[in-house]
Amino acid sequence: MLAALTGEVRSRPPFWLMRQAGRYLPEYRELRAKAGSFLDMCYNPDHAVEVTLQPLRRYDMDAAILFSDILVVPHALGQPLAFLEGEGPKLDPVRSVDDLKRLSRDRFHERLEPVYETVRRLSSAIPAHTTLIGFAGAPWTIACYMVEGAGSKEYAHVKRWAYGDPAGFGALMDLLVEVTADYLCTQIEAGAEVVQLFDSWAGVLPAGEFRRWVIEPTRRIVDLIKARHPAIPVIGFPRGAGLSYEEYVTGSGVDAVGLDTTVPVAWAAGNLQSRLPVQGNLDPIMLAAGGEALRNAASEILETLAGRPFVFNLGHGVIQTTPPEHVAELARLIKDWPNRG
Numbered sequence: 001m002l003a004a005l006t007g008e009v010r011s012r013p014p015f016w017l018m019r020q021a022g023r024y025l026p027e028y029r030e031l032r033a034k035a036g037s038f039l040d041m042c043y044n045p046d047h048a049v050e051v052t053l054q055p056l057r058r059y060d061m062d063a064a065i066l067f068s069d070i071l072v073v074p075h076a077l078g079q080p081l082a083f084l085e086g087e088g089p090k091l092d093p094v095r096s097v098d099d100l101k102r103l104s105r106d107r108f109h110e111r112l113e114p115v116y117e118t119v120r121r122l123s124s125a126i127p128a129h130t131t132l133i134g135f136a137g138a139p140w141t142i143a144c145y146m147v148e149g150a151g152s153k154e155y156a157h158v159k160r161w162a163y164g165d166p167a168g169f170g171a172l173m174d175l176l177v178e179v180t181a182d183y184l185c186t187q188i189e190a191g192a193e194v195v196q197l198f199d200s201w202a203g204v205l206p207a208g209e210f211r212r213w214v215i216e217p218t219r220r221i222v223d224l225i226k227a228r229h230p231a232i233p234v235i236g237f238p239r240g241a242g243l244s245y246e247e248y249v250t251g252s253g254v255d256a257v258g259l260d261t262t263v264p265v266a267w268a269a270g271n272l273q274s275r276l277p278v279q280g281n282l283d284p285i286m287l288a289a290g291g292e293a294l295r296n297a298a299s300e301i302l303e304t305l306a307g308r309p310f311v312f313n314l315g316h317g318v319i320q321t322t323p324p325e326h327v328a329e330l331a332r333l334i335k336d337w338p339n340r341g
């Protein structure tokens with residue numbers, strides 16, 4: 001994984017899967033039923049370590065991703081957060097400069113200490129050949145949840161604030177840039193070897209706003225991380241960026257880029273992979289569907305991207321209804337690459 005991210009090509013590419021830990025695994029559901037809420041699990045290092053290790057035991061991925069959630073950052077800033085069963089996350093929305101007064105950095109690291117403890121334990125608990133990935137949400141995506149107070153179809157509140165009062169919204173984004181860089185650096189100091197920035201809602205912005213609220217904040221975070229940890233690779237995942245992927249790759253400073261499911265791999269090979277390692281982008285529903293379609297789709301990605309620096313992954317997270325055997329088949333296919341059949 002580290003070799004691929006620094007530009008090396010080996011006989012087969014490394015792989016891991018976004019949301020490789022989670023509800024598609026019976027052992028996850030069993031622990032989750034005992035542990036209480038999802039957030040309790042994130043803040044309990046015993047549980048978070050165990051859940052991180054579960055997919056590695058089955059599939060021996062080349063990387064482990066810290067088990068946590070992107071929304072622990074607003075939570076640690078003092079914004080109330082709950083995950084309601086079947087409804088996703090709910091936060092008390094912040095929608096004005098006045099609302100920002102309810103946030104505070106004072107207890108930020110103290111509240112995130114269980115996450116750092118999980119990373120410290122994982123760095124000795126995972127196998128030596130497995131790379132430990134830390135992560136955070138990128139500022140735009142975190143702001144989406146903080147301002148909407150939940151997932152959304154239109155993102156109208158956050159966009160209206162960003163477009164209508166860029167200085168006020170910029171104050172929230174500045175805060176998120178600083179705490180996110182600091183959070184990722186502390187994960188690195190605890191043992192994370194790579195960090196990924198999830199910008200799940202990057203794709204809802206027009207190009208100029210994308211530059212301002214996706215590329216620029218990402219660039220500032222990368223600069224802050226590089227000042228403290230120049231050798232740690234940063235993967236950016238601007239989901240849905242479309243044609244703006246190119247500008248993201250040249251302008252954000254990330255070391256590698258995650259491709260969402262809709263990016264044509266031949267286009268990515270010519271326009272992005274010529275500049276930096278790429279990661280992706282099997283459709284998670286293809287993994288859930290399985291069979292011939294899965295084998296063909298995975299093979300096409302490998303044939304197109306595996307000859308240059310590449311990390312195999314999905315184009316978004318594993319979905320809950322994915323049969324675990326399909327993940328086993330995919331893992332075999334990648335590990336046997338390029339000697340199929």
Ligand SMILES: Cc1c2[nH]c(c1CCC(=O)O)Cc1[nH]c(c(CCC(=O)O)c1C)Cc1[nH]c(c(CCC(=O)O)c1C)Cc1[nH]c(c(C)c1CCC(=O)O)C2
Nearest residue numbers: 018019020021022038065066067068069070088198200317
């Ligand atoms: C947007 C976002 C979130 N969280 C995350 C993102 C960015 C990636 C993406 O776009 O999916 C990132 C995330 N969430 C989780 C991880 C753990 C590491 C991994 O295995 O990838 C990571 C990296 C665990 C999780 N995060 C969540 C679960 C399910 C919790 C449970 O009920 O057990 C897990 C395993 C919950 C979550 N967390 C979030 C939502 C919208 C939801 C609810 C949706 C759902 O119920 O599936 C916010």
